[in-house]
Amino acid sequence: MAGTFYGIGVGPGDPELLTMKAIKAIEKADVLIAPKTEKKDGSVALSIAKPYLKDDIEIVYQVFPMVVNFETTDAWQKNKEEILALLQAGKNVVFLTLGDPMFYSTYIYVYRLLAKEKDINIETIPGVPAFCAIGSKLGYPLVEGNDIISVIPATADKETIDKALAVSNNVVMMKVYKNYPEVVDALAENDMVDNAVLVSRCGLPDEEIINDGTIYKKNDGKYDFVMNLETFEITLGNSVVAKFLEPGTHTFVHGKTLDIPEGCFGLSFELGTPEMDNPTADRWTDVDRFIYGIRNYVMIFEK
Numbered sequence: 001m002a003g004t005f006y007g008i009g010v011g012p013g014d015p016e017l018l019t020m021k022a023i024k025a026i027e028k029a030d031v032l033i034a035p036k037t038e039k040k041d042g043s044v045a046l047s048i049a050k051p052y053l054k055d056d057i058e059i060v061y062q063v064f065p066m067v068v069n070f071e072t073t074d075a076w077q078k079n080k081e082e083i084l085a086l087l088q089a090g091k092n093v094v095f096l097t098l099g100d101p102m103f104y105s106t107y108i109y110v111y112r113l114l115a116k117e118k119d120i121n122i123e124t125i126p127g128v129p130a131f132c133a134i135g136s137k138l139g140y141p142l143v144e145g146n147d148i149i150s151v152i153p154a155t156a157d158k159e160t161i162d163k164a165l166a167v168s169n170n171v172v173m174m175k176v177y178k179n180y181p182e183v184v185d186a187l188a189e190n191d192m193v194d195n196a197v198l199v200s201r202c203g204l205p206d207e208e209i210i211n212d213g214t215i216y217k218k219n220d221g222k223y224d225f226v227m228n229l230e231t232f233e234i235t236l237g238n239s240v241v242a243k244f245l246e247p248g249t250h251t252f253v254h255g256k257t258l259d260i261p262e263g264c265f266g267l268s269f270e271l272g273t274p275e276m277d278n279p280t281a282d283r284w285t286d287v288d289r290f291i292y293g294i295r296n297y298v299m300i301f302e303k
Helices: 020-027 044-052 074-087 106-115 130-138 158-166 182-190 287-291
Strands: 004-009 031-036 058-063 093-097 122-123 151-153 169-172 197-200 208-211 215-218 220-228 234-236 241-245 248-251 257-260 264-272 294-301
Touching: 004 074, 004 106, 020 044, 044 093, 058 182, 058 220, 074 106, 093 220, 106 122, 122 220, 130 182, 130 197, 151 287, 158 182, 197 287, 220 287, 257 264
Parallel strands: 004 093, 004 122, 031 058, 031 093, 151 169
Antiparallel strands: 197 208, 208 215, 215 220, 220 234, 234 241, 241 264, 248 257, 264 294
């Protein structure tokens, strides 16, 4: 008897966001397909599902190159044949994907390839899309009342993006990479930039949030790095370790003063003395400042 092929959305990053149905399917799976990129080892989706894997599960990594007519390439056909052989051997096979399987997912194309085959049992289990998790995390309602929301790939042409923005109350911009400045400009033109938030790797240990001109970055699951894009202040733990200095007289922690001339600005960096071995965010306190002392380094630039 042939096995069942499960397409499972593992959500954006937090393992606790997997549905009970997804967890049950993962727990009884014989083989797990973990899509990976050609440039990076490992699989983010696999790391999210790891708490629910049984010890003897077989893990198969597959690369799905996104090239022209990719579904007919040797790599895709080889992956399909490998999955079919596992199913025909009576094994239950799980294909993991970030977010939801039917939302900008490689699984969509794998599903279409397998659906053409005879006598293949396929079950798709939904997952939490990243933008839904972000809305809940930050207290941002996605839609209410008669609002219109649009999901827009930032890789689309400008005319398409502008048309979607013009008729939407709220938008979700996906696939924001090197085109970040163009995305910000498009939001600004439609009076949406002030309430915008950018989140990278939601729910993962290195999650990053850019909101109201401030960057929040996690380290080992805790926000210990904050940078304000308007004041250029950088914070580690509870301490400001770098800041922008306007013209005028400035007094530092150790009592020394420095004048920044008119027409110039300064960047001040506070660093511990050599005796402070490998300072960490939770040690970087006022007590440490008193015991170890602080050195200030200031760079002055002409405007």
